[in-house]
Amino acid sequence: MKTTTRSLKEIIAKYSRIIILCLICLVLSILSDKFFTYDNIINVLRQGSLLIIMAIGMTFAMLLGKGVDLSIGSVVALTSCVAAPYLTNGSSPQTVVFGLMLAAGVGVLVGTINGMLITYIKLPGFLVTFGMREIARGVVYLIMHGRIISGFVPGIVFLGAGQIFSIPVPVVIAAFLTIAASLVLKYTRFGREVYIVGANTNAARFSGIHVNASVMKGFAISSLCATLAGIVYIARLNTAEAIIGGQFALQAIGAVAIGGISFDGGIGNPFGAVIGALILTLLTNGMNLLNVASEWQTFVNGSIIILAVVLDRYLIKTTR
Amino acid sequence: MENNSQVLLRAEAICKYFPGVKALDNVSFTLNRSEVHVLLGENGAGKSTLMKIFSGLYMVDAGSIWLEGQLVNIKNPKHSQELGISIIYQEFNLIPHLSVVQNMFLGHEPVDSYGFIDIRNMREKAREIMDFLKVDISLDAKINTLGIAHMQLVEVAKALTVNSRILIMDEPTATLSSKEINNLFETILKLKEKGVSIIYISHRLQEIKQIGDRVTVLRDGNTVGTHDVDKIELDELIHLMVGRKISQHRIRLVNTAVDEIVFAVDGLGQKPKLQNVNLHVRKGEIVALAGLVGAGRTELMHAVFGIDTYDTGKVVLRGKDITRNTPRKAIKAGMGLLPESRKENGLCLIQPIRENITHSGLKRITRFGILSLKKEREFAQTYIKQLNISCPGMNQTVKYLSGGNQQKVVLGKWLFTQCDFLIFDEPTRGIDVGARNEIYNLMNALAAEGVGILMVSSDLLEILTIADRVYVMREGTIAKELNGSLTTQEEIITYATGRKIE
Numbered sequence: 001m002k003t004t005t006r007s008l009k010e011i012i013a014k015y016s017r018i019i020i021l022c023l024i025c026l027v028l029s030i031l032s033d034k035f036f037t038y039d040n041i042i043n044v045l046r047q048g049s050l051l052i053i054m055a056i057g058m059t060f061a062m063l064l065g066k067g068v069d070l071s072i073g074s075v076v077a078l079t080s081c082v083a084a085p086y087l088t089n090g091s092s093p094q095t096v097v098f099g100l101m102l103a104a105g106v107g108v109l110v111g112t113i114n115g116m117l118i119t120y121i122k123l124p125g126f127l128v129t130f131g132m133r134e135i136a137r138g139v140v141y142l143i144m145h146g147r148i149i150s151g152f153v154p155g156i157v158f159l160g161a162g163q164i165f166s167i168p169v170p171v172v173i174a175a176f177l178t179i180a181a182s183l184v185l186k187y188t189r190f191g192r193e194v195y196i197v198g199a200n201t202n203a204a205r206f207s208g209i210h211v212n213a214s215v216m217k218g219f220a221i222s223s224l225c226a227t228l229a230g231i232v233y234i235a236r237l238n239t240a241e242a243i244i245g246g247q248f249a250l251q252a253i254g255a256v257a258i259g260g261i262s263f264d265g266g267i268g269n270p271f272g273a274v275i276g277a278l279i280l281t282l283l284t285n286g287m288n289l290l291n292v293a294s295e296w297q298t299f300v301n302g303s304i305i306i307l308a309v310v311l312d313r314y315l316i317k318t319t320r
Numbered sequence: 321m322e323n324n325s326q327v328l329l330r331a332e333a334i335c336k337y338f339p340g341v342k343a344l345d346n347v348s349f350t351l352n353r354s355e356v357h358v359l360l361g362e363n364g365a366g367k368s369t370l371m372k373i374f375s376g377l378y379m380v381d382a383g384s385i386w387l388e389g390q391l392v393n394i395k396n397p398k399h400s401q402e403l404g405i406s407i408i409y410q411e412f413n414l415i416p417h418l419s420v421v422q423n424m425f426l427g428h429e430p431v432d433s434y435g436f437i438d439i440r441n442m443r444e445k446a447r448e449i450m451d452f453l454k455v456d457i458s459l460d461a462k463i464n465t466l467g468i469a470h471m472q473l474v475e476v477a478k479a480l481t482v483n484s485r486i487l488i489m490d491e492p493t494a495t496l497s498s499k500e501i502n503n504l505f506e507t508i509l510k511l512k513e514k515g516v517s518i519i520y521i522s523h524r525l526q527e528i529k530q531i532g533d534r535v536t537v538l539r540d541g542n543t544v545g546t547h548d549v550d551k552i553e554l555d556e557l558i559h560l561m562v563g564r565k566i567s568q569h570r571i572r573l574v575n576t577a578v579d580e581i582v583f584a585v586d587g588l589g590q591k592p593k594l595q596n597v598n599l600h601v602r603k604g605e606i607v608a609l610a611g612l613v614g615a616g617r618t619e620l621m622h623a624v625f626g627i628d629t630y631d632t633g634k635v636v637l638r639g640k641d642i643t644r645n646t647p648r649k650a651i652k653a654g655m656g657l658l659p660e661s662r663k664e665n666g667l668c669l670i671q672p673i674r675e676n677i678t679h680s681g682l683k684r685i686t687r688f689g690i691l692s693l694k695k696e697r698e699f700a701q702t703y704i705k706q707l708n709i710s711c712p713g714m715n716q717t718v719k720y721l722s723g724g725n726q727q728k729v730v731l732g733k734w735l736f737t738q739c740d741f742l743i744f745d746e747p748t749r750g751i752d753v754g755a756r757n758e759i760y761n762l763m764n765a766l767a768a769e770g771v772g773i774l775m776v777s778s779d780l781l782e783i784l785t786i787a788d789r790v791y792v793m794r795e796g797t798i799a800k801e802l803n804g805s806l807t808t809q810e811e812i813i814t815y816a817t818g819r820k821i822e
């Protein structure tokens with residue numbers, strides 16, 4: 001067989017998201033001289049870090065091809081409110097660790113239940129996680145009774161507001177998580193199995209892969225990432241209450257959609273999710289700098305998500 | 321030169337490039353009125369690509385097409401249909417959760433005067449076509465409940481719902497057994513009488529002489545030549561196609577089976593499909609499972625591998641009871657199943673060749689949960705070479721391989737798994753003659769190493785080429801056991817159908 005060289009179009013298709021990210025930066029720095037300052041960039045990263053953490057969790061759920069995880073916003077509220085009483089000023093280190101473990105346990109439990117309902121009962125992921133979103137929200141309202149818990153131990157406050165080498169801690173956490181998730185997905189057997197299940201569940205079964213276990217683990221990771229985001233979030237606000245996180249799931253879905261993670265499963269990676277999250281955050285930041293009315297901001301965000309998916313389709317199609 | 325008014329379709333100097341691949345490089349092809357024109361070529365020669373150009377799925381990069389002397393620019397599949405071209409693709413395009421009749425008329429349902437779908441009319445037409453094809457499938461069966469042979473027949477039926485003057489059939493017989501093939505050939509002859517021209521692709525070479533009028537050979541994206549079928553010998557065609565001589569004789573010369581039984585099924589039953597199935601395979605033995613479509617062979621294989629459950633019976637692998645297992649445990653115990661349907665069960669089409677090869681043997685490249693991508697690359701390279709998979713590289717997405725090369729990837733995947741006992745369900749489906757012999761040699765080598773092989777095959781020649789023993793399955797049970805080196809096609813058919821055939 002004779003070969004020809006890879007086309008320019010393919011290269012553009014491969015890096016389209018990074019190109020778009022750079023274009024947005026370029027346009028914003030032309031439109032506003034406040035944009036390309038150190039403070040603002042750090043600000044964008046800090047604002048984006050929560051979304052990045054959740055979008056990475058969402059990446060695991062989506063790669064499995066069993067649907068989006070709509071429950072993460074409620075998981076953010078539930079786990080952080082479960083932990084909050086143990087994190088308040090004056091708690092002993094043991095108590096704080098216990099609180100964090102408890103939150104992680106609740107997070108994993110919720111995700112595993114999602115996964116079990118999806119695999120063993122064969123319900124659509126969309127439905128299961130939608131139900132779980134309502135259940136978890138209900139539970140957190142019951143627990144909190146309208147209470148607001150605030151004033152956390154310095155260690156926790158550091159997670160939200162501290163800096164390491166003048167980089168905000170949430171950004172450091174998001175960066176570590178990105179790298180860890182990429183390594184897991186690329187270099188571990190579990191990661192590979194996630195892709196196989198997402199690409200073709202039947203073939204995964206015929207290949208001897210424990211499909212149900214992979215799905216449960218994937219949704220548990222999604223939930224666990226939401227838990228981490230929840231702790232970082234209340235740490236930054238220094239306050240926990242039951243109403244937080246209502247929009248988080250949809251924002252994370254927007255980020256992974258822009259980031260090129262397929263809704264059918266099997267395609268995408270954490271870097272895509274990070275870029276998607278950054279694009280959304282940048283847009284918000286830029287429009288704030290330019291004093292765009294909030295109605296128009298949501299309008300633009302929505303359009304960008306659809307545009308990104310359309311662009312994807314187009315680029316795939318033109319290579320025929 | 322041929323008489324011009326006789327020519328229906330003419331393609332001149334067609335070129336088609338894909339990223340990294342020159343699929344067609346200056347191909348010319350003419351199709352006459354009411355002829356069966358066979359298109360021959362190795363896996364990856366460009367046959368399907370040329371057909372997809374005629375069907376409007378691909379645009380040419382260079383070259384021109386004339387239909388009845390008129391220059392045409394086939395813009396899309398709909399346009400191609402309007403020009404009177406219909407196609408049965410090599411890979412099925414059926415909607416799994418829709419019924420047979422819904423699939424047959426998808427996109428061109430007959431409507432009544434109010435604009436509603438005329439269900440009665442639709443069913444009547446569907447029934448007619450099915451009778452014409454002598455196919456016995458319920459019109460209301462959902463596609464995902466059908467076996468692969470029946471899906472193939474639905475594809476044929478679907479192509480017949482539109483009246484076309486050119487019918488393209490890309491490997492329609494790859495999954496069919498002799499009975500369905502004979503019916504299909506009758507249909508083809510009837511269509512030909514009606515004035516339809518047929519382009520026919522197959523790797524079962526004996527079929528060329530049975531129904532072909534002319535034959536065109538493609539090689540590496542070039543036309544090698546067009547011949548009248550009755551003026552050329554099969555050997556010569558093979559030589560044109562693969563560039564060397566290929567033996568068409570029995571390849572399994574010594575039986576390497578030892579006494580030790582590696583795999584045994586005892587009294588397996590699964591209502592309503594399977595009753596009291598007993599069979600065994602020895603170490604180093606190649607056993608074939610013959611039978612007609614619908615005899616329950618694939619169902620049996622899925623049951624013993626743990627894909628489907630069953631009611632009664634015992635399955636033993638290397639002395640270990642693996643009754644009612646999961647595939648995962650079956651593989652752990654040393655068993656593998658190469659599934660019949662590569663697209664649904666065998667491959668992840670969106671993944672590269674490299675990753676597909678290691679799917680079921682991840683254990684071999686994993687240490688402490690970490691994959692060695694270096695080892696994976698080495699193994700992928702080994703199997704690409706050993707099976708002669710034609711591709712621009714190991715990172716090519718499997719979706720973009722030709723059908724036969726996809727099948728080779730599935731084979732590579734199960735060879736990589738290193739099982740003691742392998743079930744091959746139609747292993748050479750869509751694979752060309754040359755590569756087929758390579759695969760038989762590989763099976764020989766595996767058996768010599770002590771691997772037991774159970775091969776489900778609808779290709780009787782293949783069974784006679786390689787099997788030590790043959791089980792013939794009929795109506796969900798083993799009807800007869802035969803000696804592979806002594807039996808004949810006729811004998812197998814007799815037991816498969818349960819009556820004498822003249």
Ligand SMILES: Nc1ncnc2c1ncn2[C@@H]1O[C@H](COP(=O)(O)OP(=O)(O)OP(=O)(O)O)[C@@H](O)[C@H]1O
Nearest residue numbers: 338343363364365366367368369720721722723724
């Ligand atoms: N969409 C595609 N993208 C990239 N390469 C392709 C695509 N379709 C086909 N090819 C390549 O073009 C070549 C010709 O493929 P084609 O499917 O026409 O072969 P074929 O003759 O039908 O083979 P087979 O007998 O295996 O079906 C192959 O090397 C294949 O890998």
Ligand SMILES: [Mg+2]
Nearest residue numbers: 368410722723
């Ligand atoms: Mg083909």
